[in-house]
Amino acid sequence: MRQDAQPSHLPVMWAQALDALRVATDGTYLDGTFGRGGHARGVLDRLGPDGRLLVMDKDPEAIAEARALAAADARVAVRHASFATLADWDATAGGLDGVLLDLGVSSPQLDVAERGFSFGKDGPLDMRMDPTSGESAADWLARADEREIADVLWHYGEEKLSRKIARTLVARRGEAPLRRTGELAELIASVVGRGDQRIHPATRSFQAIRIFVNRELEDLEAGLAAAHARLKPGGRLVVISFHSLEDRIVKRFIAARAKAPAGNRRMPVAVAFSPSLRDLAGAVRADAAETATNPRARSAVLRIAEKLAEAA
Structure with a gap:
């Protein structure tokens, strides 16, 4: 039964991201940035008993929480690694109906001075996820x-x-x-x-x-390519970015696979182009209600793409 129980700590653009995934009850989905499980639990609420949720994170603290969730729910599988390596995980080999990436540093990481992410809280200068x-x-x-x-x-x-x-x-x-x-x-x-x-x-x-x-931009480029390779036709790629460098990579990745390149007068013979993604929304921003209560949402950009069937 779909409960849509919202977690106590809502990730930015929580409802929009889950709606964008268009979760099928028997589908297989991957949350590449588990964090504290806000999105993951939302996906589980929409999955039926035959559905499957794969979760990844670099952060050992996030993985500890993910494993606790997996111990209580057989539909969940966990891997401690960057989403850049998602295609190397045997659990993804059968294909994915959706991939969600919520980029950047999480609020729990910022809130703990010992992690060294925040200039507002004095702690060891670490910054590793x-x-x-x-x-x-x-x-x-x-x-x-x-x-x-x-x-x-x-x-x-x-x-x-x-x-x-x-x-x-x-x-x-x-x-x-x-x-x-x-x-x-x-x-x-x-x-x-x-x-x-x-x-x-x-x-x-x-x-x-x-x-x-943390090699965040390199991981993003590798992760997008891996997600594209593992998505089934009709599967959704959903990415939330928080600064222009990330969003530019996501935007260009989708555009390169959704739109034919501009013509070049120096190349009179047209190069055949078969799109492999459909850009579903362009840049989606958080609504006024969310930005009023969560300042971090002001910089968030959500992008959604759908994998197309390969041409016969």
Whole structure:
């Protein structure tokens, strides 16, 4: 029976994402960013006894919660990994009726100072979604050269003062390593200045470092390709992005598979094009009611695509 029981902590655009998946009672769906299970539980409410929900996450804390859900519901299977590897999971080999990706850092991750994501809460300078794997932000900042740091701040955060911040950071670490989020936030603020900005001066730099440390954009590109490969005809791809770099990748991925490329007068012979996706909605934004109660929803963009049958 469909209950539509809303979780106590609602993910951004919860209802719109679930409606976009168009859950069939006997379908197989993959939530590539389980988080604390808000979307996953919504999918389960719509699935029948023969339905199946596959969940993935990099975060060990999210996976612990997912495994607790799986222990109570035989329809759920769990894998601790990035959604970039979803096509490597044997459970997806039979095809998927829908894939949901809710990108970026989750509210629970931001709320725990020890995870090191927030400049508003002093904690260890970590920023890894999976603290058991890879290099922490502190370790990377301790070894990267000035140019590499500046490039990351510019490309992933669009920080105009990236070179000055990098130069100041390298000079500072010569005196003592940066190990706390508060130290990094204050250093960046000293360079950028606080002024009358509506956002904290460290916002763009923290975003950039987090994206780089977690390989978020590389994972997104790989995950979209993997989802496309595993979706059945009629299956839905649903992605929620929170900044322009992510959304641009999703938009271009869908467009490249939904629309024939523009003609080129230097190539008089037309290249055959068979679309493999249908763009169902363009960019969907959160409604006024949600943005009024959840400021994070203001930057959210939802995109929906449907897998098409292969041409005979």
